[in-house]
Amino acid sequence: MSGLFRSVLRAVQVGAATCRPKNFDAHVSVVPARLFCASAGENDLGEMVKKDKVVVFMKGTPAQPMCGFSNAVVQILRMHGVENYASYNVLEDQDLRQGVKTFSNWPTIPQVFFNGEFVGGCDILLQMHQNGDLVEELKKLGIRSALLDVEKDEKSK
Amino acid sequence: MLHRVLRNTRPLLSTLSFSWNTVLARPRMDTSRPVERTIRAKLTQALDPKHLEVLNESHMHAVPAGSESHFRVLVVSSCFDGLSLLQRHRLVNEALRDELSSSVHALAIQAKTPEQWQEHPTLAKSPPCLGGSKHDGTMAQKLKAAQD
Numbered sequence: 001m002s003g004l005f006r007s008v009l010r011a012v013q014v015g016a017a018t019c020r021p022k023n024f025d026a027h028v029s030v031v032p033a034r035l036f037c038a039s040a041g042e043n044d045l046g047e048m049v050k051k052d053k054v055v056v057f058m059k060g061t062p063a064q065p066m067c068g069f070s071n072a073v074v075q076i077l078r079m080h081g082v083e084n085y086a087s088y089n090v091l092e093d094q095d096l097r098q099g100v101k102t103f104s105n106w107p108t109i110p111q112v113f114f115n116g117e118f119v120g121g122c123d124i125l126l127q128m129h130q131n132g133d134l135v136e137e138l139k140k141l142g143i144r145s146a147l148l149d150v151e152k153d154e155k156s157k
Numbered sequence: 158m159l160h161r162v163l164r165n166t167r168p169l170l171s172t173l174s175f176s177w178n179t180v181l182a183r184p185r186m187d188t189s190r191p192v193e194r195t196i197r198a199k200l201t202q203a204l205d206p207k208h209l210e211v212l213n214e215s216h217m218h219a220v221p222a223g224s225e226s227h228f229r230v231l232v233v234s235s236c237f238d239g240l241s242l243l244q245r246h247r248l249v250n251e252a253l254r255d256e257l258s259s260s261v262h263a264l265a266i267q268a269k270t271p272e273q274w275q276e277h278p279t280l281a282k283s284p285p286c287l288g289g290s291k292h293d294g295t296m297a298q299k300l301k302a303a304q305d
Contacts, residue, residue: 060287065287066287066288067286067287068283068284068285068286068287069263069265069283069284070287071284071287072284105247106247106250107250107254107257107258107264108257108263108264118243119243120242120243120246121246122265122284123242123246123265123266123267123281124242124243124246126281127242128242
């Protein structure tokens with residue numbers, strides 16, 4: 001298992017095999033990629049990032065990430081039980097890829113948005129996960145992190 | 158008279174000789190790893206770090222050997238005091254704006270205050286590559302930009 005996931009799991013204090021959110025499915029459901037109109041601009045991106053509570057611009061899809069950093073974002077969200085989010089594959093659309101970088105003034109992919117607000121990339125999401133901030137931010141979105149249930153189960157034993 | 162002149166000249170000649178040898182034996186300019194050196198210089202100038210690590214992680218990705226396209230930086234600086242993670246990362250991005258818009262394809266960032274670094278002096282590891290660069294039409298352009 002990679003060093004990244006070892007550090008993630010240490011922070012969680014449970015093994016990955018036992019970290020199963022209620023709606024976890026071994027076959028990850030693919031969030032349908034929504035097409036980005038090549039001629040659309042900042043307004044459309046503004047709408048895209050607000051339409052869903054959690055929006056991820058990534059390389060590949062949640063079912064098949066094409067980049068280690070994008071995969072890390074998918075895995076972290078999955079650990080928290082966040083499966084139902086909008087994801088956009090920038091490898092399929094260069095206009096989208098450049099557009100989102102300009103929109104968020106952020107030079108790299110992946111990019112994560114919560115309630116229309118830019119959160120950061122893989123590094124920031126990982127640190128938020130490790131320091132507990134991600135649980136709090138998800139709570140503000142009305143999403144209960146699956147890790148709270150795992151923690152509850154551990155305490156009740 | 159001549160003897161006296163020669164005696165006085167000897168130290169001068171030795172000095173000149175030494176200088177001439179020094180001039181001839183100039184150290185070779187290190188022209189390797191230009192992008193890495195630029196990143197290091199720019200982060201040092203912009204953030205006055207107490208500790209700085211710049212790692213070329215291109216060998217971990219689907220790019221030719223010797224590429225300078227994927228980097229990890231660890232910056233420990235008092236400039237980050239009171240700033241959110243996003244603000245810190247934006248400072249780093251801003252310092253490396255030119256590189257990020259040309260040759261650098263990926264930049265992993267750890268931005269810590271000196272106190273945070275003292276508490277937990279660990280360099281994070283990047284996740285394994287999933288080969289995205291192979292399917293990335295813009296990579297050729299970036300790799301060329303690094304060579305130019």
